Amino acid sequence: ETGVTQTPRHLVMGMTNKKSLKCEQHLGHNAMYWYKQSAKKPLELMFVYNFKEQTENNSVPSRFSPECPNSSHLFLHLHTLQPEDSALYLCASSQSQSGSSYEQYFGPGTRLTVT
Amino acid sequence: GENVEQHPSTLSVQEGDSAVIKCTYSDSASNYFPWYKQELGKRPQLIIDIRSNVGEKKDQRIAVTLNKTAKHFSLHITETQPEDSAVYFCAGSAGDKLIFGTGTRLQVFP
Numbered sequence: 001e002t003g004v005t006q007t008p009r010h011l012v013m014g015m016t017n018k019k020s021l022k023c024e025q026h027l028g029h030n031a032m033y034w035y036k037q038s039a040k041k042p043l044e045l046m047f048v049y050n051f052k053e054q055t056e057n058n059s060v061p062s063r064f065s066p067e068c069p070n071s072s073h074l075f076l077h078l079h080t081l082q083p084e085d086s087a088l089y090l091c092a093s094s095q096s097q098s099g100s101s102y103e104q105y106f107g108p109g110t111r112l113t114v115t
Numbered sequence: 116g117e118n119v120e121q122h123p124s125t126l127s128v129q130e131g132d133s134a135v136i137k138c139t140y141s142d143s144a145s146n147y148f149p150w151y152k153q154e155l156g157k158r159p160q161l162i163i164d165i166r167s168n169v170g171e172k173k174d175q176r177i178a179v180t181l182n183k184t185a186k187h188f189s190l191h192i193t194e195t196q197p198e199d200s201a202v203y204f205c206a207g208s209a210g211d212k213l214i215f216g217t218g219t220r221l222q223v224f225p
Contacts, residue, residue, distance in 0.1 A: 101147035
């Protein structure tokens with residue numbers, strides 16, 4: 001157990017649905033991340049949050065909306081997705097210090113299928 | 116921004132042989148280079164990392180080398196075992212953002 005949990009583990013949704021992915025870390029970290037992992041582009045960074053503030057949006061379409069209410073929780077709100085958004089969505093967390101990088105701990109991921 | 120390229124995309128070796136995976140990066144400001152292993156159906160996990168003030172780091176059968184001048188770093192696995200079979204990702208970072216390579220699928224045959 002790495003201390004990063006994600007729910008749900010599997011999600012099937014239609015293109016008109018609205019759903020949310022949840023991530024929680026129990027490691028005392030201050031940085032959290034969303035990644036998309038698909039066969040075409042493995043481990044593609046989507047968003048970065050540092051101390052609850054978004055510091056990176058990697059040109060992600062607005063149909064993906066992140067939310068970080070505190071340093072332990074991260075959400076990804078989904079609406080009007082496309083079939084090409086089907087992928088494994090991974091959450092990660094790490095320590096945070098300006099100008100330095102640290103090991104990122106990944107959650108188990110949510111396997112999303114858009115029909 | 117940073118761009119990380121990884122080769123080869125697949126690698127098959129006989130048990131006991133060595134495996135080498137190579138990555139190049141573009142941002143000279145990058146100072147942290149981790150390697151992650153992802154077994155089938157599981158989450159990526161860090162196996163070794165190196166910072167830019169070090170040229171080589173070793174942990175049992177795994178070693179990483181870094182050439183800052185050429186902007187490339189490599190993962191070396193010696194005495195490979197079937198349980199080493201997985202996808203390996205390199206990454207480069209300057210700051211709080213990791214940019215990952217495209218991954219190498221390593222298969223170790225008994």
